[in-house]
Amino acid sequence: xxxxxxxxxxxxxxxxxxxxxxxxxxxxxxxxxxxxxxxxxxxxxxxxxxxxxxxxxxxxxxxxxxxxxxxxxxxxxxxxxxxxxxxxxxxxxxxxxxxxxxxxxxxxxxxxxxxxxxxxxxxxxxxxxxxxxxxxxxxxxxxxxxxxxxxxxxxxxxxxxxxxxxxxxxxxxxxxxxxxxxxxxxxxxxxxxxxxxxxxxxxxxxxx
Numbered sequence: 001x002x003x004x005x006x007x008x009x010x011x012x013x014x015x016x017x018x019x020x021x022x023x024x025x026x027x028x029x030x031x032x033x034x035x036x037x038x039x040x041x042x043x044x045x046x047x048x049x050x051x052x053x054x055x056x057x058x059x060x061x062x063x064x065x066x067x068x069x070x071x072x073x074x075x076x077x078x079x080x081x082x083x084x085x086x087x088x089x090x091x092x093x094x095x096x097x098x099x100x101x102x103x104x105x106x107x108x109x110x111x112x113x114x115x116x117x118x119x120x121x122x123x124x125x126x127x128x129x130x131x132x133x134x135x136x137x138x139x140x141x142x143x144x145x146x147x148x149x150x151x152x153x154x155x156x157x158x159x160x161x162x163x164x165x166x167x168x169x170x171x172x173x174x175x176x177x178x179x180x181x182x183x184x185x186x187x188x189x190x191x192x193x194x195x196x197x198x199x200x201x202x203x204x205x206x207x208x
Contacts, residue, residue, distance in 0.1 A: 023183050035099070041068045045077040053081040058196055060090040066109040067099045079116050088204065090196060091117035092188070093126045103129075114143065119152040119199065121192040127155055140165045151204065154195060156188055166207050 035041065043065070053059065059082035065075045083089060093110040100106040110130060114120065122143075124136055131146075133139035140153050144165070153165040159181070161174040 021183075021185055037068075040065065041071050043071045043074045045070070045074045048074060048078050048081065050081060053078055053087075054085040056082055056085065056087045058090055058200060059083075059087040060092070060192075060196060061113070062092040062094045063106070063110050063113060064094060064096065064099060066113065067106075072109070076112075083116070088119060088199065089117045090119045090121070090192075092121045092192060093130065094188075095123075095126050095129060111146075114147045114150060117150060119154075119196075119204070120150050121154045121156065121188065121195070123188065124155055124157045136163065137170070140170070152207070154192065156191060158184070162191065169208065 059079065061075055061079065065071045079089060091113040093113060095106065095110070097103065097106070107130065110126075114130065120143075122130070127136065127139040127143065128134055131139040131142040133142050136155055136157070140155060140163075143150060143153055151167055154162060155165070156162045157175075159175050159177070161172060163170055163172040
């Protein structure tokens with residue numbers, strides 16, 4: 001799927017995995033996946049759109065395509081192709097514990113994603129999982145120390161809003177609360193899609 005002008009998303013799970021979503025009264029949700037195998041796990045490196053990857057200005061990927069082979073190798077190859085073409089690489093760890101063989105493997109693969117991206121969207125819970133820090137600012141700082149390649153870390157906190165860390169400075173904004181949330185599925189993807197669109201429009205050099 002494309003993002004605006006020049007963006008490319010590798011997220012086969014968004015299109016080919018059957019997911020059952022259970023909503024709580026405040027609109028938050030839990031997921032159950034029907035997989036094993038799912039079509040999203042079967043993407044092979046040789047099936048990648050190499051010309052599109054080489055031409056992309058932004059390449060975004062998530063952790064769901066890292067859960068199993070051959071999609072894991074395809075994702076890694078796609079990242080290499082996009083980086084070689086000069087794309088800005090974006091990552092969303094998107095932890096879904098039921099899709100991993102172990103949390104150890106999940107963390108290893110997510111940290112690999114952190115090691116190859118320049119911008120990142122991460123939930124407060126995922127940040128704590130990756131860094132071991134319950135305090136959000138401490139977690140963002142720990143992530144920056146471990147992976148100085150990540151210039152923008154956007155941390156989402158559900159109904160509490162979000163905070164963006166750009167190199168050193170941080171900017172926080174409250175959530176839009178003028179409507180009652182019925183279903184928050186896709187909210188994080190929409191939020192980050194808007195951020196990536198802004199990066200395509202303005203370029204990261206204009207951020208402060």
